[in-house]
Amino acid sequence: MDRLVAADGLRVVALVSLLGGLAGYGWIAGAVFFLVLGGTMVPRAVGAPGALDATYCLTILVAAWAAVLxxxxxxxxxxxxxxxxxxxxxxxxxxxxxxxxxxxxxxxxxxxxxxxxxxxxxxxxxxxxxxxxxxxxxxxxxxxxxxxxxxxxxxxxxxxxxxxxxxxxxxxxxxxxxxxxxxx
Known part of the structure; x- marks a missing residue:
């Protein structure tokens, strides 16, 4: 496995958001965070530059939480x-x-x-x-x-x-x- 990168922490936040969103806000929020979790894996899978990876992951997490809240x-x-x-x-x-x-x-x-x-x-x-x-x-x-x-x-x-x-x-x-x- 490659070394951990800064955006991996955001992927953990996406996983926690999936669990928390599902438990606290229902299946629609769970579905949104499931998509976000999958989306945060894409830059990691393709080896995107760190700044693009982290900024992208943070933005889609904020977008999802803004919708849910x-x-x-x-x-x-x-x-x-x-x-x-x-x-x-x-x-x-x-x-x-x-x-x-x-x-x-x-x-x-x-x-x-x-x-x-x-x-x-x-x-x-x-x-x-x-x-x-x-x-x-x-x-x-x-x-x-x-x-x-x-x-x-x-x-x-x-x-x-x-x-x-x-x-x-x-x-x-x-x-x-x-x-x-x-x-x-």
Missing amino acids: DWYLAVPWLDVVVHAAATGLIAALVQFVLVRVGMASAADTALRLPRSAVMVMTTATGTTLAVVWELGEWFGHTYLDSRIQVGYDDTTGDLAAGMVGALVAGVLLGSGLLLRGVRR
């Missing part, structure tokens, strides 16, 4: 911030995975894609994932729990924030800042 109702702007950050980080992680498996190139490799291509690909990936996220929220609201917040303004704001987050990730990836030194 209704922080988005108490602090309305938090939803947009979390959507921007989470979508950008998820898009960056997907780009890293594509580089790792040889389906894309990091901006600073010899087989380099143009910066604009990295930016467009990351932004498109993040935007697509933001749409999937919103479809999941709608499904959850419609079929699982009507307390899941949806609505035209919420969905439009979340999609816009996700696109901005994905664009920022694309700019950082295109400049080579996020995946500097990463090779296949």
